[in-house]
Amino acid sequence: MRVRPEALKGHLDGLLLAVLENGPRHGYAIIEAVRTGSGGTFDLQTGTVYPALHRLERAGFIESRWHVIGGRRRREYELTASGRRALGDERAVWAEFAGAVSSLLGGRTWPADAS
Secondary structure: OOHHHHHOOOOHHHHHHHHHHOOOOOHHHHHHHHHHHOOOOOOOOHHHHHHHHHHHOOOOOEEEEEEEOOEEEEEEEEEOHHHHHHHHHHHHHHHHHHHHHHHHOOOOOOOOOOO
């Protein structure tokens, strides 16, 4: 199942920060890490990822620098200390959100309306 980018609204930044947690990556490697890490569910387009990376950089959560890899110039992104804190915040928000959704969608029996 492929998830539309709109469905990730509000969670994309956290996903991008998470794939940068273990070290720097260039843009295509970030896209691949999201795809692989989600078992192919999140197959993001460059038009979704690069604007988000630029936004995260402006916010001070990631830094970028240019490298030449295999004769090609690539921009590599890396978490900052602020980005690591933001990732922790994203994880806390996600845990609360996921718990609430699981509680509602978990198939439990709802009490009858008292009215």
